[in-house]
Each structure stands twice: as C-alpha cells, then as structure tokens.
Amino acid sequence: MTGEPNTRLADLFGLAGWSKGELARLVNRQAAAMGHPQLATDTSRVRRWIDMGETPRDPVPRVLAALFTERLGRVVTIEDLGFVRHGRAGKRRDVRNTDNPDGLPWAPERTAAVLTEFTGMDLMLNRRGLVGAGAALAAGSALTSAMYDWLHTDPSPTADAPRHDSPLHADPAGFDRYEAAPIGSQEIEALERSVEVFRAWDAARGGGLQRKAVVGQLNEVGGMLAYRHPDHLQRRLWGVAANLAVLAGWMSHDVGLEPTAQKYFVIAAHAAREGGDRPRAGEALSRAARQMVHLGRPDEALDLMKLARSGSGEEILPRTQAMLHTIEAWAQASMGRGQAMRRTLGEAEELFVSDKSDVPLPSWMQTFRSEDLYGMQALAYRTLAEHEPAAAKQAQYFAQKALALRNDGRQRSKIFDYLSMASACFIADDPEQADRYARLALMSMGETSSQRTWDRLREMYRLTGHYAGYTKIEDLREEIQLAMPKAAAKRPRRTRA
Numbered sequence: 331m332t333g334e335p336n337t338r339l340a341d342l343f344g345l346a347g348w349s350k351g352e353l354a355r356l357v358n359r360q361a362a363a364m365g366h367p368q369l370a371t372d373t374s375r376v377r378r379w380i381d382m383g384e385t386p387r388d389p390v391p392r393v394l395a396a397l398f399t400e401r402l403g404r405v406v407t408i409e410d411l412g413f414v415r416h417g418r419a420g421k422r423r424d425v426r427n428t429d430n431p432d433g434l435p436w437a438p439e440r441t442a443a444v445l446t447e448f449t450g451m452d453l454m455l456n457r458r459g460l461v462g463a464g465a466a467l468a469a470g471s472a473l474t475s476a477m478y479d480w481l482h483t484d485p486s487p488t489a490d491a492p493r494h495d496s497p498l499h500a501d502p503a504g505f506d507r508y509e510a511a512p513i514g515s516q517e518i519e520a521l522e523r524s525v526e527v528f529r530a531w532d533a534a535r536g537g538g539l540q541r542k543a544v545v546g547q548l549n550e551v552g553g554m555l556a557y558r559h560p561d562h563l564q565r566r567l568w569g570v571a572a573n574l575a576v577l578a579g580w581m582s583h584d585v586g587l588e589p590t591a592q593k594y595f596v597i598a599a600h601a602a603r604e605g606g607d608r609p610r611a612g613e614a615l616s617r618a619a620r621q622m623v624h625l626g627r628p629d630e631a632l633d634l635m636k637l638a639r640s641g642s643g644e645e646i647l648p649r650t651q652a653m654l655h656t657i658e659a660w661a662q663a664s665m666g667r668g669q670a671m672r673r674t675l676g677e678a679e680e681l682f683v684s685d686k687s688d689v690p691l692p693s694w695m696q697t698f699r700s701e702d703l704y705g706m707q708a709l710a711y712r713t714l715a716e717h718e719p720a721a722a723k724q725a726q727y728f729a730q731k732a733l734a735l736r737n738d739g740r741q742r743s744k745i746f747d748y749l750s751m752a753s754a755c756f757i758a759d760d761p762e763q764a765d766r767y768a769r770l771a772l773m774s775m776g777e778t779s780s781q782r783t784w785d786r787l788r789e790m791y792r793l794t795g796h797y798a799g800y801t802k803i804e805d806l807r808e809e810i811q812l813a814m815p816k817a818a819a820k821r822p823r824r825t826r827a
Contacts, residue, residue, distance in 0.1 A: 334383045338412030339394075343380060346401045350376040353397075360393045385413050395451065405451040405590055407444065434473065434596065435480035441600040445571065446552035448593060449578070452545050467589050470622055470630030473596065473615075474637045481611060481641035485604050512557055518566050521551065525573045526693065533697065533740040537581025538779025544581060548574040568605030572598045573694060576614050583621050584742075586781040592618055609650055612642030613694060616657050623657070624782065628664035635661065647689060652681035653698045656706035663710040666717035675707055701735035704728045705743060708750040715757045725754035742780050745771050749786045756793040764793075765802050772813060784815060 343353070354371045361369040366389055378384040385391070391408045398406040436444060524547060531540050551571045559567065579594030595618040602610035615638040622631035635658045642650070655678035662671040682703050711725035729751035736744045748771035755764035768790060775783050791810050797803040 335381050336379060336383045336412040338410060340380050342398050342402070342406065342411065346398060348401075350380075356397055357390060357393050360397055361389060364389060364393065383412075392447075395447070396454070399451045399454060403455065405448060405455065405593070407448055407451065407593075409444075434476035436600055438485070438604050441597065441604060442552055442555040445555070445575070445597050445601070446549060448597065449545050449549035449552060452578075452590065453542070453549060467592055467622075467625070470619070470627070470633040473618070474633045477599070477615075478637060478641070481599070481603060481608070481637065484608075485606065512559060513554055513563070513567075515563065515566075518563060518570065521547070521570045522566075522573075522693075525570060525577070528574075528577055529694075529697070530739075532577060532581055532584070533742060534778075536742055536778035536780030536783070537584030538781075541578065541581040541585065544574055544578045548578055565605045568601050569607060569610070572602035572605060572607065572610050572614065575601055576617060576694070579614075579617060583617070583624075584780045584782050588621065588625065591621060595621070607692075608641060608643035609646040610692065610694065612638040612646065612654065613650065615641070616654050619661065620657050623661050623664055624785070626664075628661040631661040631664075632658065647691065647695070648681040648685040649691060649698060650695055652678045652685070652703065653695070653706075655681065656703065656710065659710045660706065660713060663714040663717075666714070668714050668718050668721065671710055671714055675710060678703065678707075697740070699735070701732045702743065704732035704735070705747050705750070708732055708747060708754070712750045712754045712757075715754060719757055722754040722758040725750060726758065729754065741774060742778050742783060745774050745778065745780075745783045746786060748774070749783070749790050753790045753793055756790070756796070761797050761800055761803055765806055768794075768806055768810075772809065775813070788814070 346353075348356070350373045354373050354376050357371045357376075358369055361367075361371075369390070371386075371390070375384075375386070379386060386394075391411060391413045394411055395406050395408050398411065528540055528544050528547075548571065551567065551574060555564075555567055555571065558564070575594045575598035579591045579598060582588075582591035582594060595614050598614035598617075599611040602608070602614055615634050619631040619634035619638060622628065622634065635654065639651070639654050639658075642654070655674050659671045659674040659678065662674060682700075705728070708725050708727075708729035708731075711721045711728060715722040715725055729747050732747045733744065733751070736747065748767045752764045752767035752771060755761070755767065771783075771787065771790075775787065787810065791807065794803050794807050794810075
C-alpha cells in the first residue's frame, strides 16, 4: 500500500460508472466463475485500492482487468489499472513512475505475460462485438527515455524463459490461454509461413479483415513462449512473436485503434530484442513513429526514430536504414523542415542504392522495394508542399515513379500513391490531373478495410475546397461525401496526407 490514491484506477473507475459496492460484487462474481469462490471483496477494500493505493492479491488484478475491458470496450491491462505486476524475485527492479506507468522495459517473462494478457483481452473484445479503443497514447519521448539503455544492450543468451507454473501465467480472467508445451522446428516453420500469409493479406486488403486472426495467432505464440525451448528455437519463437506483434499493431493502426497499436509495437520491440534481432526491434519502433506522424505528432515521431535508428545495432542493413530515413524525413516534412527533409531523403537514396543484396534481406524488409522508397518520397514532398507549395512538383514526380512499379497486388500502397499524387496536383493548381488520381483512389478504396486510406482521402478532400465552382471538382466532392464511411467522417483531423 502506497498511501497515495491510485489515479489510474480512479480514472477508469470513473469512466466505468460503477459504485464501489457494485464493483466489489462484480469482482466476487467473476472470481467465482474463475474458480476462486473464496474471494470476498467488499466496498471498503475497493476504497483502499482506489484511495490508498493498495494492490490486491492475485487473481484480483486479472479479474479487474477483465471487468474493465468488458465495461469500457477496450483493452485494459493490469498496468493500465495502476498495479505492479509481480514476477519472480530478483529479476528486475520495478521501474514504474509517472512518465513510465507500464514499467518499461520488461523482463522476458513479463513480456510473454503482457503479450498473452493483452492479446487475450483483445480477442475477448472481438468475440463480444466491442470496439477496442485503448487508453491514451504514450508520448514518444517517454518511450524513448524508458527504453534507450535497454535497447542498446543485448539480452543474456541464457535468460530464463517464463515458467509455465509461474503465477504470472495462471489462467487469466475472461479469456482462453494456449497451454504451454514444447514445439519443434517444423511447428515454428509453419508459424513463420503464416506470418507471410498474414502480411500479404494486410498489404493487399488492409488490416480490418484479418486482425483478429493475427491477434489469435500471437496469443498462442505467447503461450508457447511460456515453455523453455532450446535457445535456437526460443530465439525463432521470439522472432515469430515480434513479426506477429508488428502486424497486429499495424493492422490496429490501419483501422484506427491507435493506443492498441502502440502497445503491440512496444510488445514487438521487446520480443525482437529478446530474440536477439535489434534491427527488428528498431523497425517495430519506427512503426510507432509512423503512427505518430499520421496522428499529427511529428516531434514525438522524431524522438522514436532516434531510438529506432540508434538501437538497431551495427548489423542493420543499408536498405533497412534507408527505410528508417524515409520515416524520419516524413516527420521533418510535417514540421516544415524542408532542408532537413531533403538531406534525409538524399541519405535514404544513397543507402538504398548501396545495398548490394549480398546479404539476404529479413522477411519483414522484403516488401520495401524501389516503389516503396518512391512512395515515401512522394508522401514526404506532398506533406512539405503544405509549407512549401513548390515541393508539390517533386511529390508528383516520385508518386508517378512509384505508381509505374506498383504491380504486386499491394492495393493499399497504390491507393496512398494515388492520394499523394492527387493532393500534390491540387496544391500545384492542376485540378484536371488531381481529379483523375482522386477518382482512381476512390474506385479502389472499397476493396480494402483500411481506415488510414479514408483519413488520407479526407485530407485530400480538404484541398478540393479551393476549387468551388469548378464543375468536375464539385462532382468529385459530392462522390467523396457519399462514399465516406460515417465513422471516418467523424474522426478527428489527422496530419496532412
């Protein structure tokens, strides 16, 4: 007991709208359903949790997490409730504080526990038809401060895996859990192949349709990590977890579940680092940076990119470095830093062409090809054009180069290129060309389940307002208004497309 109020629990309690007596009764009922009929929570105990900072004993934190998850319609974890998750003594001191409420970074056994709990809660929301919106996004600077030293060191090759008999891994409340058991190389190969299938589907159709399947697969992998496998298999399993967590995060971001997405990116960075793949950890954090730019927080994206680039280690390949540079350039463009953006994109080009392909690219980098470099350059210049209209010509140039190479079925990327081109044409006072590319984007958007494409379309739509009275553009505006999903139309304004 700290003697201080648990403000995180108090905030969630206020949102839930329960009385203290109601919450006590719900805890007892849920605990009994879990096989703990002896639990007898009362109003005074709930008051001590909230007002005095008392941490209840297991299984109460897990019961509370499940209750708040169902009540609020978003994933609520033990950390979100302001409780310290107790693991084995002596492994790592608790580093939670006001700026780092999740106690980052996590030890390996805690990473697996958080992974399993979070995916289980996410699946529960899916099963019950709720929408997981998550809590507030953590600041990029807070993540960087918490994880800098940890990411710059290598994990111990003999680090203990979670034990399947650990109290951390008791069956969580309210959702299923994969039973810990040994697996072999063939099972891991099958998991690695499944990642490729999910990744291809996401690129082609967006994150909405397969997100639940990816989260479910990740939940099972979390259970597998609770069994200690030989080191070479354990590292590969951590790699599968990292890849699936990145996908789960990217799909969540794609459908607008932003805090949920950020949590998956942090989980992915932990899993990659535990698997000894620091470049993958850096790439996972770069996804969080891209998310920040999309949400209009480019300064925080730059904080995350510093960590992603410096923490990726010396083994990072030139093409991966090029990709990281393009994200940094987009953030710089969002802040109107044209000179810095051009310099960063120049470095990205040099790194990209310097890659001799003498070392096989990791699976997660094989989709960053020439058209993706051009597409990111187009996006950066289009974003800068809001500050420097002359940059629109360069945006058109790179968008055209990207579109000329888009023939691999990655429909979402093509839509983004169409929108970059259309927006650049509007800024360059070429409404005829803008109308053409906007309609190509609009025709394709119904084939995907990507909320981000609608976010970008809304920003392009804003530019059409300068052409009021222009018949063709008025028709386009009307078509966009009719096509726009109602949920997308009500979303808060994002950074410019």
